[in-house]
Amino acid sequence: DQQVKQNSPSLSVQEGRISILNCDYTNSMFDYFLWYKKYPAEGPTFLISISSIKDKNEDGRFTVFLNKSAKHLSLHIVPSQPGDSAVYFCAASASQAGTALIFGKGTTLSVSS
Amino acid sequence: KAGVTQTPRYLIKTRGQQVTLSCSPISGHRSVSWYQQTPGQGLQFLFEYFSETQRNKGNFPGRFSGRQFSNSRSEMNVSTLELGDSALYLCASSLEWANYGYTFGSGTRLTVV
Numbered sequence: 001d002q003q004v005k006q007n008s009p010s011l012s013v014q015e016g017r018i019s020i021l022n023c024d025y026t027n028s029m030f031d032y033f034l035w036y037k038k039y040p041a042e043g044p045t046f047l048i049s050i051s052s053i054k055d056k057n058e059d060g061r062f063t064v065f066l067n068k069s070a071k072h073l074s075l076h077i078v079p080s081q082p083g084d085s086a087v088y089f090c091a092a093s094a095s096q097a098g099t100a101l102i103f104g105k106g107t108t109l110s111v112s113s
Numbered sequence: 114k115a116g117v118t119q120t121p122r123y124l125i126k127t128r129g130q131q132v133t134l135s136c137s138p139i140s141g142h143r144s145v146s147w148y149q150q151t152p153g154q155g156l157q158f159l160f161e162y163f164s165e166t167q168r169n170k171g172n173f174p175g176r177f178s179g180r181q182f183s184n185s186r187s188e189m190n191v192s193t194l195e196l197g198d199s200a201l202y203l204c205a206s207s208l209e210w211a212n213y214g215y216t217f218g219s220g221t222r223l224t225v226v
Contacts, residue, residue: 034214043117043203043217089156095210100146100169105155
């Protein structure tokens with residue numbers, strides 16, 4: 001069973017517009033969430049994270065929103081740039097259990113100029 | 114500061130053989146995790162080592178094993194290779210817990226023929 005789900009395999013947006021990537025989780029023990037970006041032939045790189053005690057975290061053009069009651073988080077990229085084209089992975093962990101990061105299957109973002 | 118180093122980058126093996134992949138974590142990082150990435154399944158957690166002990170394990174058959182040395186370097190081994198083992202194998206290191214965020218290596222691309 002998939003504990004972290006990214007239901008949209010792909011997303012296309014125009015340069016300058018907002019990109020919204022979504023992620024749902026099922027395990028209520030998860031209390032820390034991260035987003036990673038991956039380019040082909042490279043390992044994933046950390047983008048932004050959020051603890052369950054917050055509902056929003058911003059870092060430059062990237063903002064992550066967490067809705068604990070809906071077990072849903074989203075990553076907003078504003079404005080989107082062609083260099084943002086990559087695969088984005090949502091990941092979650094349950095810190096008290098000391099678990100590994102559990103990843104979603106990823107969403108491929110394509111930003112056209 | 115050197116990143117996570119994985120060797121080799123590419124590997125071609127024949128079905129039935131065994132393979133060993135190597136990972137050198139960032140200096141000071143004591144946790145090393147391994148993931149398998151395939152096109153349809155995203156990043157699937159294999160196992161995590163901390164201070165030479167396996168701390169977490171994913172749902173992979175016993176053909177997949179690993180170990181960690183006193184200098185935190187880690188190896189993973191796959192015995193009796195199957196065609197379905199063809200994947201990108203990613204190693205990630207972190208200070209202690211996964212929710213501190215991983216730093217990934219570039220991966221080893223394994224092809225089983």
